[in-house]
Amino acid sequence: MSLVGKKFPNITVDAISEMGDNLRINVLEEAVNNNKKVLLFWYPKDFTFVCPTELHAFQAALPEFNKRNTVIIGASCDTNEVHFAWLNTPKNNGGIEGVTYPLLADTTRNLSAALGILDAEAGAYNEDADTYLVEGSNVTYRATYLIDETGKIFHESVNDMPLGRNVNEYLRLVDAYTHVQTKGEVCPANWEEGKEAMTADRISTAEYLSAN
Numbered sequence: 001m002s003l004v005g006k007k008f009p010n011i012t013v014d015a016i017s018e019m020g021d022n023l024r025i026n027v028l029e030e031a032v033n034n035n036k037k038v039l040l041f042w043y044p045k046d047f048t049f050v051c052p053t054e055l056h057a058f059q060a061a062l063p064e065f066n067k068r069n070t071v072i073i074g075a076s077c078d079t080n081e082v083h084f085a086w087l088n089t090p091k092n093n094g095g096i097e098g099v100t101y102p103l104l105a106d107t108t109r110n111l112s113a114a115l116g117i118l119d120a121e122a123g124a125y126n127e128d129a130d131t132y133l134v135e136g137s138n139v140t141y142r143a144t145y146l147i148d149e150t151g152k153i154f155h156e157s158v159n160d161m162p163l164g165r166n167v168n169e170y171l172r173l174v175d176a177y178t179h180v181q182t183k184g185e186v187c188p189a190n191w192e193e194g195k196e197a198m199t200a201d202r203i204s205t206a207e208y209l210s211a212n
Contacts, residue, residue: 001116007151008038009114014105015073016080018087023102027111028151030071037070037177038147039170040104042117042140046078046086047094050164054142055096057167062101068174075104077112077139109138117143117158146173148181188212 008028015023031038041058043051058072065072076083083103089095106112123135142159155173159165176187185197188208196211198204 002156003115003145003153004156006153008145008147008153009111011111011114013075013111014080014107015102016083016087016105017102018100020084020087022080025073025102025104027073027145027147030073031147031149032151034071035069035149037068037149037174038073038145039065039070039174040073040075040145040147041165042075042112042143044076044119044137044139044142044161046076046082047089050142050162051076052086052091052094052096054164054167055099056091057165059099059101061167061171064171065174068171068178070174072101073104074099074101075106075111075140077106077109079107080105106140112140115143115145117141119161144170146170146177148177 010026010028012024012026015025017023027038027040043054045051055074058074062072083105086096087099088097090097109118112118117140118138119141120134120136120138122132124133126133141161142163142165144157144165145153146155148154154177172192175193176191179185179187179197183197186200187197191197196208198208
């Protein structure tokens with residue numbers, strides 16, 4: 001079920017800073033209390049393959065997100081200790097050294113389960129263990145959430161494990177949503193900052209389509 005248009009779950013999660021400080025982060029509060037947009041992106045596992053390319057790509061774009069009053073937070077179900085080990089592994093050895101935004105450590109799966117992004121489901125009942133065994137890896141897909149200053153989710157997307165994200169698309173989405181917030185206009189297909197937008201009525205739509 002889509003969460004777009006709803007408040008982000010009010011759940012606090014363990015996290016770690018680039019310096020190794022153990023944190024407790026509530027994404028909803030990060031947005032509302034600081035009057036900022038938040039980009040939260042989930043990746044399956046530390047010390048894997050597509051994942052470090054994405055973490056470095058978000059890091060490279062961090063100044064652009066900062067210009068847009070947007071905070072970046074990464075997340076997986078690995079522990080703070082594993083996160084910190086990866087943060088101290090050089091980029092040329094598959095690590096994420098140089099990443100400066102915080103990383104959530106959702107080891108309880110409380111937040112990822114609430115979002116419905118875990119690759120897991122109850123399997124067959126095991127009589128010996130008196131429980132339903134989990135099928136799947138029980139780690140997250142590549143889910144991305146954009147949250148506004150009120151805590152409302154205005155974008156969500158989920159990629160399967162092998163598919164890396166296009167970071168520039170999230171910059172475009174932040175620009176578009178900010179345009180809607182500030183100008184009261186709507187943004188047509190392929191809209192980018194500086195391009196013509198529309199008012200939400202039939203006449204404006206007809207004029208836009210005629211010109212484009």
